[in-house]
Amino acid sequence: MTTRRDFLQRTAALSAVLPMGWRPAFGKEALSQQGLLDMPPVGRLTLIHLSDIHAQLRPIHFREPSWNLGVGEVRGLVPHLTGHDLLARYGIAAGSALAHALAYPDFTDLARSYGPMGGLDRIATVIAAIRAERGAGNCLLLDSGDSWQNSYTALETAGQDMVALLARLSPDAMVGHWEFTLGQRRVEELVAQLGFPFLAQNIRDTAWGDPVFDGTAHFERAGTRIAVIGQAFPYTPIANPRWMVPDWSFGIREGELRASVEAARSAGAEVVVVLSHNGFDVDRKLAGRVAGIDVILTGHTHDALPEPVQVGRTLVVASGSHGKFVGRLDLDVRNGEVQGWGFRLIPVFSDVISPEPEMSAAIAEMRAPHEVHLRRVVGETDTLLYRRGNFNGTFDDVICDAMLSQRDAEIALSPGFRWGASVLPGEITAEDVYNATAMTYPECYRMTMTGARLHEVLEDVADNLFNPDPYFQQGGDMVRVGGLGFSIDVGAAMGRRISDMTLLRTGEAIESGRDYAVAGWASVNAGTTGPPIWDVVFDHLRDHGPVAPGGGSHVRVTGA
Amino acid sequence: MSTPRPRIRLSATDISAGEVIDVRTLISHTMETGNRRDGDGNLVPRNIIHTFRAEYDGEVVFEAAMEPAISANPYMQFNVAPRRSGTLRLIWLTDDGLEITAEEAITVS
Amino acid sequence: MHVDLTRRQALAVAGAAVAMLSTGAFVGPASAANDARDQLLAFTGGVEPQMGRVALDMPEIAENGNAVPMNVIVDSPMTDEDHVRRLMILADGNPSPAVATFHFSPLAGVAQANTRIRLGGTQNVLAVAEMSDGSFFMDVREVKVTIGGCGG
Numbered sequence: 141m142t143t144r145r146d147f148l149q150r151t152a153a154l155s156a157v158l159p160m161g162w163r164p165a166f167g168k169e170a171l172s173q174q175g176l177l178d179m180p181p182v183g184r185l186t187l188i189h190l191s192d193i194h195a196q197l198r199p200i201h202f203r204e205p206s207w208n209l210g211v212g213e214v215r216g217l218v219p220h221l222t223g224h225d226l227l228a229r230y231g232i233a234a235g236s237a238l239a240h241a242l243a244y245p246d247f248t249d250l251a252r253s254y255g256p257m258g259g260l261d262r263i264a265t266v267i268a269a270i271r272a273e274r275g276a277g278n279c280l281l282l283d284s285g286d287s288w289q290n291s292y293t294a295l296e297t298a299g300q301d302m303v304a305l306l307a308r309l310s311p312d313a314m315v316g317h318w319e320f321t322l323g324q325r326r327v328e329e330l331v332a333q334l335g336f337p338f339l340a341q342n343i344r345d346t347a348w349g350d351p352v353f354d355g356t357a358h359f360e361r362a363g364t365r366i367a368v369i370g371q372a373f374p375y376t377p378i379a380n381p382r383w384m385v386p387d388w389s390f391g392i393r394e395g396e397l398r399a400s401v402e403a404a405r406s407a408g409a410e411v412v413v414v415l416s417h418n419g420f421d422v423d424r425k426l427a428g429r430v431a432g433i434d435v436i437l438t439g440h441t442h443d444a445l446p447e448p449v450q451v452g453r454t455l456v457v458a459s460g461s462h463g464k465f466v467g468r469l470d471l472d473v474r475n476g477e478v479q480g481w482g483f484r485l486i487p488v489f490s491d492v493i494s495p496e497p498e499m500s501a502a503i504a505e506m507r508a509p510h511e512v513h514l515r516r517v518v519g520e521t522d523t524l525l526y527r528r529g530n531f532n533g534t535f536d537d538v539i540c541d542a543m544l545s546q547r548d549a550e551i552a553l554s555p556g557f558r559w560g561a562s563v564l565p566g567e568i569t570a571e572d573v574y575n576a577t578a579m580t581y582p583e584c585y586r587m588t589m590t591g592a593r594l595h596e597v598l599e600d601v602a603d604n605l606f607n608p609d610p611y612f613q614q615g616g617d618m619v620r621v622g623g624l625g626f627s628i629d630v631g632a633a634m635g636r637r638i639s640d641m642t643l644l645r646t647g648e649a650i651e652s653g654r655d656y657a658v659a660g661w662a663s664v665n666a667g668t669t670g671p672p673i674w675d676v677v678f679d680h681l682r683d684h685g686p687v688a689p690g691g692g693s694h695v696r697v698t699g700a
Numbered sequence: 701m702s703t704p705r706p707r708i709r710l711s712a713t714d715i716s717a718g719e720v721i722d723v724r725t726l727i728s729h730t731m732e733t734g735n736r737r738d739g740d741g742n743l744v745p746r747n748i749i750h751t752f753r754a755e756y757d758g759e760v761v762f763e764a765a766m767e768p769a770i771s772a773n774p775y776m777q778f779n780v781a782p783r784r785s786g787t788l789r790l791i792w793l794t795d796d797g798l799e800i801t802a803e804e805a806i807t808v809s
Numbered sequence: 810m811h812v813d814l815t816r817r818q819a820l821a822v823a824g825a826a827v828a829m830l831s832t833g834a835f836v837g838p839a840s841a842a843n844d845a846r847d848q849l850l851a852f853t854g855g856v857e858p859q860m861g862r863v864a865l866d867m868p869e870i871a872e873n874g875n876a877v878p879m880n881v882i883v884d885s886p887m888t889d890e891d892h893v894r895r896l897m898i899l900a901d902g903n904p905s906p907a908v909a910t911f912h913f914s915p916l917a918g919v920a921q922a923n924t925r926i927r928l929g930g931t932q933n934v935l936a937v938a939e940m941s942d943g944s945f946f947m948d949v950r951e952v953k954v955t956i957g958g959c960g961g
Contacts, residue, residue: 377872378955391868600956611869612953720918756916763912769903771876771925781918
């Protein structure tokens with residue numbers, strides 16, 4: 141297939157335009173905690189932003205994507221720049237610590253130099269330092285959600301570990317998405333424990349259309365009245381199982397959001413913040429259509445941007461995922477409006493930022509009963525395992541290969557989740573596998589699907605990702621495939637993007653009327669049966685020996 | 701089958717003249733489309749609520765002629781702006797001849 | 810003659826809708842599964858509705874095709890002299906296009922209704938209002954009905 145050639149051409153083109161100074165040096169940039177935290181202060185008010193931690197309590201590696209294509213009006217705009225393009229956009233030197241945090245090039249080598257990122261105990265140190273500098277009464281700590289799921293312990297405790305440990309940070313508000321995969325009753329239980337608002341202006345009960353959660357919370361900090369309006373992931377009952385939240389209806393609800401902004405202003409808010417799990421492009425569009433929002437703290441699409449994107453008078457802040465970053469936004473509010481701002485995307489290098497001892501102890505205590513199970517070596521990899529990117533990542537290749545071999549399937553489908561920590565070459569632990577698979581509907585099904593149905597599935601997911609109207613985008617990546625090759629024209633209309641579907645085992649074209657044995661996991665349908673996907677991966681790694689996936693060589697991309 | 705009991709929510713029942721009341725209604729009904737087949741492969745006959753009507757002291761306020769494309773357990777929301785105290789009467793009519801009614805008293809001061 | 814006239818008017822309506830909708834939603838790939846256009850023209854007596862005054866609000870993507878929320882409001886003073894007489898809802902991709910027809914009296918105060926509808930697939934929903942002066946106005950929304958399951 142031509143993907144490799146395309147890739148080499150792309151790399152060659154980049155080499156031609158980049159000055160010599162961009163060549164990566166594998167030496168370690170000297171870092172200090174103070175250096176990572178320092179920023180020139182602006183005004184008195186500070187918003188501290190966490191997003192998409194995905195229940196990662198300990199430092200991890202997370203490779204940012206090579207492919208994060210933008211279509212339509214956002215083509216070529218951040219966050220749709222990756223690798224060297226992203227670094228060039230912000231003038232970040234390749235090989236530097238920030239380059240490693242934000243971009244994929246030389247990931248494995250730089251990961252070994254700079255070490256893992258994140259960890260809730262390091263995040264606690266960062267937040268304490270900001271509060272100490274700015275005054276705790278002048279700060280708001282806001283969490284864009286995806287905090288309570290996607291690690292082993294979060295699954296085992298049904299989110300209790302995250303709720304208890306995050307409470308130690310004293311957040312002021314949060315919103316949700318994967319939280320809802322705990323089911324609506326469990327969400328209600330956990331929300332009742334929070335002691336701070338779980339906001340969702342866009343969740344209504346399906347019977348009467350009444351609000352289920354508070355939509356807006358009002359605060360006074362630094363002598364300023366602030367309204368925070370919460371926006372849950374609008375497509376939760378579509379992207380995740382609707383049967384888990386049967387009485388709740390979501391949606392963007394732009395009209396209701398506009399009314400909430402107006403109501404907040406009428407109630408005297410000087411600063412209006414939307415705490416969002418919409419995804420970046422949805423929030424960028426929203427910022428251009430709903431007047432009166434000062435700041436959108438966005439989440440869901442896992443973008444890490446060193447500067448806010450300005451849409452009119454609205455700042456859109458994206459603070460990354462998996463605990464790699466803490467966003468600090470200083471606001472200078474005078475005469476009832478925002479007059480100035482300063483921002484720092486603080487990279488949480490876990491070898492540089494000291495862990496907050498009480499949080500470290502609490503994490504260790506919570507993990508203690510599970511440590512032996514989590515540290516168990518279950519396999520070995522010769523190449524970096526990662527997921528993030530529009531098309532197959534190497535970890536997805538391992539998961540797909542596991543389904544093909546363990547479930548005796550011709551074709552494997554694996555969801556395009558954007559979460560999942562990366563694993564450096566070497567041993568694979570059980571925790572590494574859980575970090576890419578832990579969720580509440582993990583059953584690995586095996587079924588027959590016609591070629592026509594497979595085509596329909598690929599087209600449907602492709603439109604969720606590449607519809608030119610952001611309001612139709614669901615924010616995941618393309619469904620990952622094993623045993624199947626295809627071409628995708630991302631710029632084409634729905635129904636015409638996917639072609640050249642090939643059964644890799646035989647090299648034959650997929651026939652629309654033929655039945656194929658398909659294995660997959662994370663079905664949104666109730667009653668799906670099969671072993672949990674992590675067991676399928678464990679068995680595969682045990683049987684297969686060391687893996688060395690290359691990532692996505694059977695998907696050919698055009699129209700980008 | 702027992703007669704379905706409608707559920708009704710009014711934004712207010714005691715208003716001053718000129719105010720608009722928001723009326724929300726829910727009623728349990730399968731809204732059988734007539735296109736569905738049962739376990740034996742036979743078409744299930746169409747049986748829907750074909751009409752919903754709201755009257756205020758006998759005068760029609762709002763009426764919906766409903767087709768099988770209206771969802772099961774129909775939800776219907778509309779408005780009424782009464783100029784004097786009176787009774788809001790809600791009526792649902794089904795294909796199989798049921799007439800389900802409910803009444804709400806409204807005070808206008 | 811009658812048939813030819815109807816067809817020509819139908820094309821004119823479709824053309825006007827396309828010209829006025831930046832999305833071109835009225836005649837998208839999902840269209841023409843049924844005779845929505847004919848029913849629209851039967852409702853208007855062949856008159857071409859103008860875009861405007863009707864605001865149809867529906868989710869961009871349906872969570873559940875069996876119950877898609879639909880809100881419609883018509884800009885009208887709702888007086889005895891100037892009000893909305895009827896409002897027809899059509900879905901152009903269902904087996905049958907008719908969804909509902911609402912009748913409002915001035916006693917309603919506001920020409921607005923909210924209900925939930927069945928959509929068998931991605932398609933356009935149309936709301937056409939007949940005003941008391943005999944003029945017709947409309948709005949169109951495309952609603953996507955998806956397989957779902959891969960977000961996050």
